[in-house]
Amino acid sequence: MSGINRLDIKQLRVLQLLLQERNVSRVANVMGLTQQAVSEQLRKLRGMFDDQLFIRTSNGVVPTPLAESLEAQVNQVIQDIEALFSDRTFEPSTLEGVFHITASDYALMTVLPALLDAVNKAAPHLKIIVRDFESDALNKLMLTGEVDLAISFPHFIPETCPSMFLFHEQHVCVVSKHSPLAGQQLSIEALAPHPQLIISPSRANLKGSHDHWFGEKGLRRNVVMSIPSFSAAPSIIGESHLACFLPSRLLPNDHLAKVELDELPPCFDVIAAWHQRSSNSPILKWMLAFMHEMFVEPQALEQTR
Template identity: 50%
Template sequence: MSGLHKLEVKQLRILSELLALQNLSKVAHKVGLTQQAISEQLKKLRDILDDRLFVRQGNKMVPTPRAQALEAPIADVLIKLEDIVKPEHFEPATYQGVFSISATDYTTQALLPELLSIVRAQAPQLKLIVQDFATDNASELMSSAKLDLLISFPDFIPDDLPYELLFIEQHLCVASKNTSLGQKVLSISDIAKQPQLVVSPSRANLKGSHDQWFANVGLKRNIVMSVPNFSSVPDLLCSTDLIAFFPSKLLPNDKVSILKVEDLPPPFEVIVAWHPRSNQSKIHQWIVEKLRFVCNKSNVEY
C-alpha cells in the first residue's frame, strides 16, 4: 500500500504545526491532543515519509531538509482542503456564472421581466439562458446539467425532481374589446358554443387544457384555432369573434376584455423545479427566492 493511502489529514495538520512551532507540547495544546498523541502521529509520519522529519535539540524539534521541503506543499494542501469543506459563499454582487431556465412563453412574460430587473440590479455578472418549455426531456436536461430550473406545472414535472409552488393561476375568459357578447353573463354552455382559440405549447393540435372541464358536463368546445403560445392570443382575438382562456397574470391587456361568466375552469399550480443535486446550491436558492418575491408581488385578483 502506498504512503498516500496511510496519510491522514490530521497528520498533515500536525506536521504543519510542528514545522511552525517546533515544540511538541505547544502543538499538542494548539490542536487539542495530548503530547503522547502528537508523538504517536509523528512516528506514523516518519514511517509514511521514510524520514526522521525532526531532530530534538533541547526543547526544540528541528526539521530535517525533507521536512522543510514539505512545509510549503503541505500548507497549500491544507488551504485547498479548507476550501473544500467550508460552506459555499454566495455574493450576488460578485457572482459570475450562467444560469439556465426552461419556461413557457406565459411564465416568461409573467415572471421573467421582473426577475431580470432584479438580476441586473443585484447580480449584474450573472447571465441567464431561457430555453423553450422542456417536457419530454426535462429529466435528461437536468441530469446533464444543461438546465438549472424548470418553471412549469406539476403534471409536466418528472417525479424525481424536487419543486416549490410559486403561485396558483386562474384562467379567465377573454375576447376582443369590441366583442358582441357585451355585459352578458355567460354559462359554460354559452362558452362551449363560441368559436375558441386555444394554446397548445407542447402539442400542435386542436385540444386545450380545459377540454375535460367541458366534457364533465357533457359539452364539447368549439375550437377553431390552436397556437403554441399565449403572446399571440391578444392580437388574434382583437380583430375576430373568437374567445379564449387567458392567464390572469397576463391581464389586464389593452387588446382584450374579460368576459363575465357563471363559472371558471379549475385553477392550477405553477411550480419551479430543480435537480436534487442542487438542493443546497446557493445560486439556485437565490433565484428561487427572487421568483418567490416576484410572484408574491404580482398576486392580484381580477
C-alpha cells in the same frame, strides 16, 4: 481491508446517480466518463457490497432491494461531503458564471421580466441564459446541466423533479373588444358551442386543458383553432370572433375584453423546478429564495414535491 478504505467518492456518486437515473449511459454523460468506466465502478461496488446492486434490462438497470435501501444514506453522505466545500460567505454581488433557465411562454411574460431585472441588479456579474421550454426533453436537459431552473405549470414538469410553488393562477374567458360577447355575462352552457381558440405550447392539436372541465358538465366545447404561444393570442383573438381562456395575469390587454362566466375553471399552480442533483447548489438556493420573496404571498404555503 475495511469497506471505508475500499470505497471512494466517485463510486458513491456512481451509486447515487444509478439509483436516480437507472441508466448507465446517462450516468456516464453526467459524470463525464465512458460507459465502460461507469461499469467498472459498478463492478467494484458489487464486490464491496457482495450484491448485484443493479440488474440490466432492455431500458437500463433496476436496483436490487439492497441498493434501494442504501439510497437515503448515500444521498446524505454526498450532501455532507458537498457541504464541506460550500462557500460559507455567499455574496450575490460577486457571483460569476452562467445560470440557465427554461420558461414556458406564460412564465416569459409574467415571471421573468421582474425576476431577471431583480437578479441582474443583485448579481450583476452572473450571466443568465433563457431557453425555449421543451417539456419532453426537460429531465435530460436538467440532468446534463443544460438547464438549472424551469418555470412552468406542474403538468409539464417531470414528477421526479423537486419544485417550489410560486402562485395560483386563474383562467378567464376573453374575446375581442369588438365582439358582441365583450363584457357580457354568459353561462358555460352558452359558451361551449361558441368557436374557441386554445393555446397548446407542447402539442400541436385541438385538445385544450379545460376539455375535461366542460366534459364533467356534460358539455363539449367547440375548439376550432390552436396556437403554440400565449404572446400571440391577444392579437389573434382581437381580430377574430373566437373566445379563449387566458391566465388572468396576462390581462388587461388593449385587444381583449372579458366575458363574465357564471363559473370559472379550477385554479392552477405556477412552479419553479430543478433536478435533484442541483438541490445543494448555492446559486440555485439563492435564486429560489429570491423567487419566494418576490412571488409567494405571505399567506400561501410553500409546496414542494
